[in-house]
Amino acid sequence: MDENERQRRARLRMKKRRRQVLIGRTIVALLLVILAALCVFVVRDLVGGKKDKVTPEGKATEAAAVPGTESTAAESESESAAETETEAVDVMAEAKLKAAQYDYDGAMELLKSSPDYESNTEMQQAVTDYAMAKNSLVxxxxxxxxxxxxxxxxxxxxxxxxxxxxxxxxxxxxxxxxxxxxxxxxxxxxxxxxxxxxxxxxxxxxxxxxxxxxxxxxxxxxxxxxxxxxxxxxxxxxxxxxxxxxxxxxxxxxxxxxxxxxxxxxxxxxxxxxxxxxxxxxxxxxxxxxxxxxxxxxxxxxxxxxxxxxxxxxxxxxxxxxxxxxxxxxxxxxxxxxxxxxxxxxxxxxxxxxxxxxxxxxxxxxxxxxxxxxxxxxxxxxxxxxxxxxxxxxxxxxxxxxxxxxxxxxxxxxxxxxxxxxxxxxxxxxxxxxxxxxxxxxxxxxxxxxxxxxxxxxxxxxxxxxxxxxxxxxxxxxxxxxxxxxxxxxxxxx
CATH class of the missing domain: 3.20.20.370 (Glycoside hydrolase/deacetylase)
Structure with missing residues (x-):
């Protein structure tokens, strides 16, 4: 192989290495961009994930759950249950007062109109008791x-x-x-x-x-x-x-x-x-x-x-x-x-x-x-x-x-x-x-x-x-x- 052929082959190898290096750098750059984007999304969700998002209709909705929010949801459910229980207790107390003042019809109507009546056995029993008490009036x-x-x-x-x-x-x-x-x-x-x-x-x-x-x-x-x-x-x-x-x-x-x-x-x-x-x-x-x-x-x-x-x-x-x-x-x-x-x-x-x-x-x-x-x-x-x-x-x-x-x-x-x-x-x-x-x-x-x-x-x-x-x-x-x-x-x- 003469000198000219050796130089031609050397130039081809150099070009090949340069292409490989360029491709590698491009891949690395793309990977860095993707990684940076992922970091931005993660940071945004971690910092602002608890805020309400706005739908196209302009209505606020709850943000997607992120790690650590499960307890907040559970607390909300607990608070809601406590409020429901308090409302039921208030209705029972009001009905009890009406019954104490001989207004049994008013007491029964109040209980039956409660959204909890169908599932609340205490309310149902009270209605039965009030109906019996009303029947005893003269x-x-x-x-x-x-x-x-x-x-x-x-x-x-x-x-x-x-x-x-x-x-x-x-x-x-x-x-x-x-x-x-x-x-x-x-x-x-x-x-x-x-x-x-x-x-x-x-x-x-x-x-x-x-x-x-x-x-x-x-x-x-x-x-x-x-x-x-x-x-x-x-x-x-x-x-x-x-x-x-x-x-x-x-x-x-x-x-x-x-x-x-x-x-x-x-x-x-x-x-x-x-x-x-x-x-x-x-x-x-x-x-x-x-x-x-x-x-x-x-x-x-x-x-x-x-x-x-x-x-x-x-x-x-x-x-x-x-x-x-x-x-x-x-x-x-x-x-x-x-x-x-x-x-x-x-x-x-x-x-x-x-x-x-x-x-x-x-x-x-x-x-x-x-x-x-x-x-x-x-x-x-x-x-x-x-x-x-x-x-x-x-x-x-x-x-x-x-x-x-x-x-x-x-x-x-x-x-x-x-x-x-x-x-x-x-x-x-x-x-x-x-x-x-x-x-x-x-x-x-x-x-x-x-x-x-x-x-x-x-x-x-x-x-x-x-x-x-x-x-x-x-x-x-x-x-x-x-x-x-x-x-x-x-x-x-x-």
Whole structure:
């Protein structure tokens, strides 16, 4: 082989090696690129894998699982199961409360509507138990429902009675008021005797045309239905300084309580009158309330309602009485904005009360005697109540007469009773006087426009009744045992 051939072959080998080196480098480069890409994806998933991804539709979805997320999914499933269990417990508790208040239909309906009912044997057993309990109820005679009432409670007997007999306010409080000590004992006695609070609207049904028919009350054997009401829950100016509550309000827990100013000027929040006391008692004794119903509050309007100065006089400062004039002297900055705030606060309290089973009634705007007042006078008074009280309490079809008066005698309202015809036309279907007998209920018919009504007598449980007629309340409590020794005696006669 000559020299030229050897050089040619050497050049071919060099080219071959260069191609091999180039190919090898290219392969290495490609491998490095692939490896780098894989590293980027892994790092991204490790760092951001827990974030939600967005689909083309713009909806968030859970990221693909990466190592270490299995425990998070398990925790979510555990939390979901715990929430479901909590909801089931809440439903059971709510149903139990309804059943305790004799609303077995409501309890069963609540349980059956739960999404857990088909798989929850405890719920199913409760429905069976409630159905049996409902079957044991008996219908309580509507004509034997008693109706008891109070005025605002005396908290501090020293201030209420401290001025002694002869002071007009002290004498009036002694006659028609009840002390908190007496009230709590009366309610406990009635609870112990099997009494259960019902609504006037449990006693009757009112259709859209104002026709009134008998209702149905179902209670366990031995239980006794009663209606509870309270008059004049306005915290009148004349009561200032006599040891009664100032007003009702909504506390920091969203509950209706009283504001009360003690003898030293300390402002306290608590159960200082009937409404919050009953609320607390029913929490502890739910079976004292029929279907969650509580009492009915009869309101005038001339000093406002519930302790708030909501009457139009506080806005216009016109036609003020001496108490109102004195109040404005103590509150010279009370303006239209303050008046509007009083109305807002009063309405908020009324709404909160209704949400927890309370109802409202007219007690006439000016605490008038409807038996003595002319038709024109009743019309003027009713218009004021409908304008300045009704919007704050959401309206009512109940009127509880002041002074225990009435529109007619015991035989019933007739078609020629103009006062009744007028009040009926204004939407009043239920009428209550003061009768003081154990029970008195009347359903009327054949009156103007085909309308009907229910009428019920009430029993005053106050200083006068306990002192002069203790035998008239023996079915409820022992008046001599309850009577507050702080009361001046004799109680002034009416």
């Amino acid at each position: 219908e309580y005679p509507i004509d034997q429902v008693t109706h008891v009432f109070f005025h605002s409670m005396i908290v501090d007997t020293n201030r209420a009675f401290g001025k002694g007999a002869g002071d007009p306010t002290t004498d009036g409080l002694n006659q028609v008021m009840t002390t908190m000590s007496e009230f709590t004992q009366i309610m406990q006695s009635m609870y112990d005797k099997g009494y259960v609070m019902v609504s006037l609207h449990d006693m009757c049904n009112v259709d859209e045309n104002g026709n009134v028919t008998r209702g149905t009350i179902l209670l366990p054997e031995g239980k006794k239905a009663f209606v509870l009401s309270q008059d004049d829950v306005s915290y009148y100016h004349y009561q200032d300084g006599y040891g009664l509550a100032d007003k009702l309000l909504i506390d920091e827990n969203g509950e209706v309580k009283n504001q009360y100013t003690d003898a030293d000027g300390n402002v306290l929040i608590g159960d200082y009158d009937m409404v919050p006391w009953i609320d607390t008692f029913v929490k502890e004794h739910p079976d004292f309330s029929y279907h969650g119903h509580k009492g009915i509050i009869a309101l005038t309007g001339y000093n406002g309602i519930l302790g708030y100065r909501t009457d139009i006089a506080y806005k216009t400062r016109e036609n003020l009485d001496s108490f109102q004039q004195a109040w404005f002297e103590q509150h010279p900055d009370f303006d239209e904005a303050a008046y509007n705030k009083e109305c807002e606060d009063a309405k908020a309290v009324a709404d909160a009360m209704k949400a927890t089973g309370w109802e409202f009634a007219s007690h006439t705007w000016g605490h008038i005697n409807v038996g003595q007042k002319s038709l024109e006078g009743i019309q003027t008074d009713t218009e004021k109540w409908l304008n300045y009280v009704s919007p704050l309490v959401g309206g009512t079809d109940v009127i509880i007469f002041a002074f225990g008066a009435d529109l007619g005698d015991w035989t019933g309202y007739t078609t020629d009773n103009e006062k009744f015809n007028y009040l009926k036309s204004q939407g009043f279907d239920i009428y209550c006087n003061v009768d003081s007998t154990q029970y008195w209920v009347q359903f009327g018919s054949n009156v103007t426009n085909g309308g009907q009504y229910m009428r019920q007598g009430r029993r005053n449980l106050d200083g006068y009744r306990m002192y002069y007629n203790p035998e008239m309340v023996e079915d409820l409590f022992d008046a001599k045992a309850v009577f507050d020794p702080a009361r001046p005696t004799p109680v002034p006669p009416m």
